[in-house]
Amino acid sequence: MAAEASIAPREPQDLDPASAARLSSWLRNYRTLPGVPDELFDVMRRPRPDWLRFLAGFAEYNHDEARNRFALATRHIRDTGVSYRIYGEENERSWPLNPLPLILGHREWAQIAEGVEQRANLIEMILQDVYGAGRLVDSGALPAAALSGSPDFIRALRGVRPPGGRQMQIYAADLGRGPDGRWWVLDDRTQAPSGGGYALENRLVLSRAYPALYNAMNVQRLAPFFDGMRQGLAASASRSDPRICLLTPGPFSETYFEQAHLARYLGFLLVEGADLVARDGKVYVRTIAGLKRADVILRRVDADFLDPLELNGASRLGTPGILEAIRAGGVAMVNMPGTGVMESKALLGFLPKLCRQVLGEGLKLPNIATWWCGQAAEADRVHHNLESLVIGPAFNGVGDGSPPKARLFADLSSAERDDLRARLRDRPGDFVGQEVVRLSTMPVLRDNLLKAAPFVLRVYAAWTADGFKIMPGGFCRTSDRTDARAISMGDEACTADVWVIDDQPVERVTLLAAKDEVAVRRKLGHLPSRAADNLYWLGRYVERAEATLRLARSLCTSLMASESATHTSGETLAGLQKLLIDWGALDETALGRGSLEAACDTLRDQKAYGSVIYLVRAARRTAASMRERLSADFWALLLNLETELAETDRTPNSEAEALQQIESALQILAALSGLAQENMIRVAGWRFLDMGRRIERGINACRMARTFATETSTTDDLDLLLDLVDSQITYRSRYLVGLALVPVRDMVVLDSFNTRSLAFQVEALKDHLDALPALLDDGMLEEPDRILLPLATEVETSDAVHLDDAKILEFERTLMRLSGAIADRYFLQGASAVPTIKLASMG
Incomplete structure (x- = not known):
């Protein structure tokens, strides 16, 4: 294998013959799609300079070395369970990643970032008006039906000032390169943009696969963006040391891994709706120490499912009363419920005019041309040009009157066309017509050849004290279908890292804070129930x-x-x-x-x-x-x-x-x-993991003893029991006379030096309960202690000579009662979730 340090971008003429031949073969055999822009070649079919530099460096890996490097790096995907889920499927799928990144030069990226920042500011100002003064609707610039027709418009939050002052702090735009070579906005993601955690994973894998190439290419780092996002979220809270939670729909969410990874990377609490309690105008997290204040909630749950009291009553993903807490200013929700209305296709056609009216300038990133059929003139235009348009739903989540996704009218069957025409006549406002836009392509590596694959680039913006900050990179999805017009992870898509190339060396930045910015703490932490x-x-x-x-x-x-x-x-x-x-x-x-x-x-x-x-x-x-x-x-x-x-x-x-x-x-x-024993820090999480093991091991020791250490047991029974509790060596070194019932019972049940005995488990459980926080500060024993302390005393004072099956069964049942008491005390649910004394006194 070539030395890694020697692999760095260089000019093609400086390559050795074998590497030059690989590069020449890739470029010569690369076939772009007719009439479709491509990232590797410009309109004159000249390789773009940054791509050429990357491929020249990549060509210095021979085929086996490149494959082995990527395979070794992608083991991280399998080993850590990086995955996604297709909606409706029970099993997760392993994360698909291309060996090649999408490469963008810093000048082009500056234009993309400027356009995304402008669009984020525009949408924020529209949202402030929609849920505030309503001047855009009053003036006719924005039809009321284009808003109220969307299930993502939440009337209950009109007039509510968002905690933190902003409707939308996280924004993403799905981009594709248009036929004129410019970048176009395909979709706005304003509700709960996903994919940022996957972008981190993609970067981790490729930077491990080609570290020297990655560093030498001056790829802009992602850490400053996430640091700015974290600080922006903290700034939206009313307390100086806020508790920030990431609200997930749960492990069956399509992007649950990404949510968990992002929470861990940013240091947020990952919570589900049932983990939260809305009470007295505030939101609390159910923890083992009672209810703890949640200051900021970064949500990944769609707004309709947030509050079953005021929104979707069938939801099991949200928290009853959370909208009232938002109205009271007791919690900052990011993004605010209702921001999803800006994802409606019905609004796309209005954004160019709104940008000129609100910002006084034109859109820097154009939309796909879109006509909402809720207006007579636009409906007529769509009707007369049906054969050349894509017809899709105007709003997310509408009922039976719209197709499940956008379809090219020309691709529909005769019956489907007739049905669509009838629906357009009955409910025109449920539909939009859009120009057909074929996605641009980028190189992907298949069978050691470069192939052109359509792609979509998702770019993220996060609000900070200095305005919207743009992630230098993003989340890229590619398709195996050469005629792809849109890509989701359910359509045999793959992903790619996104490298934004700087023209000078890039400073290595992490999320580490300065040493004088963080006070030292040593505590169990507030573990969610x-x-x-x-x-x-x-x-x-x-x-x-x-x-x-x-x-x-x-x-x-x-x-x-x-x-x-x-x-x-x-x-x-x-x-x-x-x-x-x-x-x-x-x-x-x-x-x-x-x-x-x-x-x-x-x-x-x-x-x-x-x-x-x-x-x-x-x-x-x-x-x-x-x-x-x-x-x-x-x-x-x-x-x-x-x-x-x-x-x-x-x-x-x-x-x-x-x-x-x-x-x-x-x-x-x-x-x-x-x-678990050597690598997990000794905080509350480790204690509950170990408590589960200790209770299970104690119950098992009792059951095995009752089966194989009875008054009628044979030496074979006792020998088997010692095998099961891994105590053969200890017993034989301690007792030279051979197997006997009483010493075997003592070793399995009462010997506190034996790590598999009941006595050892009881002592470990006692230590754990002593270290866990008390719910009430009244000096009284809690129920788990009331059960465990008498058990510990009896086990410690028992004599193996008088130990019988009945007593061992009593020990076993006591452990089972203890397990139930631990659940009732620490796994707080419903009415059992009560604030701590300290919290109650704080108001």
Whole structure:
């Protein structure tokens, strides 16, 4: 492999012969689409200078090296679970990324940024008027029906001054290069623009794949934009040290990963609607320490779903009363509900005139020509030019009177045309007509050849103290279809990083603040109740999967014809099988199909709620709900474990193969446990993860002891029990006389030095509860402590000689009651969510 430091943009004539041949082949064989602008070549079919510099440097990687570098970098995508979801699909898809970026020179980018900034300011001023004085409607510059016809127009917020003073702080524009070579606006994104987190991921992957090339090309950094966005959001709050939340629709959102990544990168709390409580004109986050004030909410939930009291009553994504809190000025919402009205296609045709009226200048980035059929003259024009226009809905989310998406009239069938004509006559205001615009193309790498692919570029603007700041880059989507007129992630699209090339070296900037700007803090942090709930159950699922694997391992060794198998038949095997059946890991019918089938079912039966694959998938789903709190290594190990268990071609053909797979899975779970113990900071999140594991391990120890350490147990039973709790070595070094019931019971249940005993789990749980915050400052014990402290005392003072099945069962049931009490106390829901004393005194 060539030294990375040697790969840097250079002139084509300076390349070695092999690299020059690759570059020449790429340029010679690159075919642009007739009549469509392209990013690599200008109108004279000359390579643009920045593209030529990049490709010259890229050509110095031979084919295998370039492929390996990109493959190594994209492992990050798989290992960290970078994904998206198609609406209506249950499973996520892995994130698709092109090896080549979209490259834009700084002069051209300056024009794009200037146009996007102008458009963001224009839309903000229109929104201020629409929800304020209403002069544009009164003057006739903006038809009232073009606003009120949109379900994104929220009448309840007219006259409400936005907390922070702005309707829209985050804006994005979807751009394409028009037939005249200029950049055109295809769509405005004013409600909750997505994709910024994916732009960060794309940059991370490509900068890792070609680090020297990336640095030598003087690519402008993204960090200053996000730092400005964060400061702008903080400035919209009424408190100096605000709590900023990112409101997500939840893990089934199409872009949930991106939301979680953005929250983690910016240091925001990722919350769902059920995590919030609107009360007394303010919004609070449900945390393990009670309700904590939310000052700013960056929303990714559409406005209609924000408040089931005033908007969509069927919504389960929002928070009742949140609109009243906005009216009272108790929370700053970014963007304000109702800003989505500016995404309506009906308004596109009015923006050129509005720009001249409001800003006194023309649009610097033109629109696609659009005619709203709610006006008689425009409707007639659309009707007479139907064959050459795209017909689409005027508003987002309208009813049956409009097509699901824009369609070229000429592409419709005869019946569809007749139906559309009838709908246009009945409800013309629901439709717009637009010029047909084919997207420009950019190079993508396929089979070591450059291919022209249509693309859409999304550019972001964020409000700061210095006005709108434009992200130097953006979110680029490419299509495999050469006639694409619009691109979404559901249309076999791919993505690309966007490199804005400066003409001088770029300063390396991060989100690190100056050392004297941030006060040092050491505290548990205000963990949201939902996150605590998920971490707790993640710990329980992982621990239960490990216990089931240990049972499956014993099942395999019991069924193998070897001298080491000490519990091959009789009551011991029967007890082992019964425990697996009781845990839901094994169906009773599986026992009659043979030993190997039983072992495989324990591992891979996706319908058995106690099987290993079922538990691992439950852990993965739980982890997916809080990706912002888990490291990339943790997520990668969990995905690897699920993949190994789910691969049908790895179904074992013998007990020995099954045993090997079990050992491999146990090693992964050991690595997960090690990451949690050594890499997670000891704050509230780690405590709930560990509490879940401790309660599950304590319950399992009791169940195993009640099964294999009874008055009628054999030496095989006791030997198996020591295997299950990983205590063989310790027992044999401590007791030289051999296996006996009382010392085995003591080691499994009462020995506080044994990390797998009930006593050890109880002591760990006591430490966790002592460290967690109290809800009320009245000095009284809370319910989890009322349950745990007597249990800890009894376990500590019990004598193994007098320990019996009834007492062990009592311990087990107490742990289960403790689990319920922890949920009732910390996973606050509904009326159980009450403010803390400190918060209540603050008002």
